[in-house]
Amino acid sequence: MNLTIRSMNEDLAKQILSWKYESPYDFYNNEVNNEGIKERLDGSYQVLLDEKGKVFGFLCTGETARIPIGNKYGVYNENFVDIGLGMNPNYAGNGYGYDFCSFIINYIRENNKGIPMRLSVATFNKRAIRLYEKLGFEEGDKFAAGSVDFITMIKGDLD
Secondary structure (H helix, E strand, C coil), X not given: CCCEEEECCHHHHHHHHCCXXXXXXXXXXXXXXXXXXXXXXXXXXXXXXXXXCCEEEEEEEHHHHCCHHHHCCCCCCCCCEEXXXXXXXXXXXXXXXXXHHHHHHHHXXXXXXXXXXXXXXXXXXXXXXXXXXHCXXXXXXXXXXXXXXXXXXXXXXXX
């Protein structure tokens, strides 16, 4: 897999916001609206393109990678690079996850030397949790946002 990272622009943000996932992953569906576009253009989001220039996925870091209610539970108090990611639904579930996430992890490591990583994932997303565990993430804090339970996952080994 040959991916490149590019800055987000409005057209790419609209494309990503229009992605539709099948159940139960439809939880991750968004709507194309000004608020969503503005967030994706705030500098914390980047797009991952495949060798043909097609949008393969995205990543975000910092505050936008966190589930806001997690702050209330204190799950984001430690110094980590918070990461969020999403894969184009045309590719999801087809065995690309390990390479996709490995690419993102390596990118984060190169740009945040010595700082461990953290991501938040809905507990129903067993497929993602298994993948993150395979990549060396360990379960951290648990919290709820409405009717959805989340966990943080930590990757502290920086070798």
